[in-house]
Amino acid sequence: MENEKNRTDPKKVVFLGLDNAGKTSIILSLHREVSIFTVIKPTRDTERRKFKFLGMDIFEWDLGGQERYRINYLEKAQSIFRRTDILIYVVDVQDYDRIEESYNFLNAIINKLTEMNIEPSIHIFFHKNDPDITESLQIKINDTFSNLKAKNKDFQEHPKTFTYKTTVFDLSSIINTMSEILLSLFPRxxxxxxxxxxxxxxxxxxxxxxxxxxxxxxxxxxxxxxxxxxxxxxxxxxxxxxxxxxxxxxxxxxxxxxxxxxxxxxxxxxxxxxxxxxxxxxxxxxxxxxxxxxxxxxxxxxxxxxxxxxx
Structure with a gap:
């Protein structure tokens, strides 16, 4: 009975990251709205959508990444992150100068989750990992994140953290990843x-x-x-x-x-x-x-x- 109750409970999936990281383009690609990528406007505060997945209600929260919003999310963490089942954090790997800023925000989020005593699975998308990205930049990015992760105990010890490489130039990289993540919510x-x-x-x-x-x-x-x-x-x-x-x-x-x-x-x-x-x-x-x-x-x-x- 408990498993059945858990299966029918609504699930909450939160997308966040810095502004221009590509959160909305990921969501649009799942909606098959790739034609409007070029006119995407920055997400204002929080946008919510409800959809069905294998009979389950999924509530998708797309959190804007501009600094004023990020500050607000941390200040109001209880109302934003409570009951979160899955947290998807998107990093623009081509915006190398902001990678440390992105990591620091993710670290602040993880600290808030720890304070709230909740443990959603955390899925980090190394996004815009496009076919034309140079090998030297890729190595530099990987080394930077490895070094940053090694510095943070909370990040290392969070029990459910996963990483992926995604790009809108290969839609299967997004579709396969999101499929795997959401299937983890379905016990059968x-x-x-x-x-x-x-x-x-x-x-x-x-x-x-x-x-x-x-x-x-x-x-x-x-x-x-x-x-x-x-x-x-x-x-x-x-x-x-x-x-x-x-x-x-x-x-x-x-x-x-x-x-x-x-x-x-x-x-x-x-x-x-x-x-x-x-x-x-x-x-x-x-x-x-x-x-x-x-x-x-x-x-x-x-x-x-x-x-x-x-x-």
Whole structure:
């Protein structure tokens, strides 16, 4: 009963970092709104959004990074950070001159969390880790953070701290990371993993991604790294293409939607379906040697997933 209560409780995810670190661009990439990256304005104070993830209510807090706001967050830490389950701290690795300032703010946040006796998992995004970043700058950045971390006992001893490298030029770096983080909130994720693995093994597919409407990968199975790289790269574009069709068409039954692309004798099949009535859709992206799906097998998979998620 306690596990069930914890699963249905709303979850709180807080994004923060210095101004211009890229927090909002990360959030927009999950919303598939990459076209407005060039006109992003600084986040003013706190912006909140509620969305569903595997039937759970997730409250997303995007905290503006300008100095006057940062001071306010520390002064009002109880109202800002209480009941936080996940804290995502974004660092602009290309703004090298402000890395120490960014670290000091993160350190101040961790000290506040310690004072409040709460231990959300802390996920540090080394963001704007773009393809054209020079190797010498990357080494310099890594060395700086290693040295700063070594100086701080609270940072070292926080039990749940994780680091990632992300960039909007590789959307999969953001999607895969956010998927992993949010799945940590869902106690039955291992059961979903086994279900998808068994389905792929029996169907003979070379790869499959189960995706929600927030662009997050719920589970995935790949024959090899090459297939993984392809599906990771393609899924944001299939989602965006599906959005474009939805905007042009008035379909009452989105579950009949299916996109098939053939490329070098491989078929990439993107299908929409409903897991929970009255909520946003889910999708599968499949790499197959055949241009069709066995709908009996797909319906069986959907029913099993529905039972797992609605349990």
């Amino acid at each position: 994720s291992k059961l979903i993993e086994r279900t998808i693995q068994e389905f792929v093994n029996s169907s003979g597919f070379e790869g499959l991604e189960l995706i929600d409407d927030n662009s997050l990968i719920i589970e995935s199975v790949y024959l090899n790294e090459k297939i993984k790289s392809k599906l990771n790269s393609l899924s944001p574009y299939f989602l965006k293409l599906n959005d474009a069709f939805d905007a042009l068409e008035d379909s009452e039954n989105g579950d009949k939607n299916q996109i098939i692309v053939e490329r070098f004798s491989k078929y990439y099949i993107f299908k929409q379906f409903t897991l929970i009535d009255g909520t946003t859709p889910y999708y599968v992206l499949i790499c197959s040697n055949e241009p069709f799906l066995n709908m009996i097998e797909i319906d069986t998979l959907i029913n099993v997933l529905r039972d797992i998620i609605s349990y």
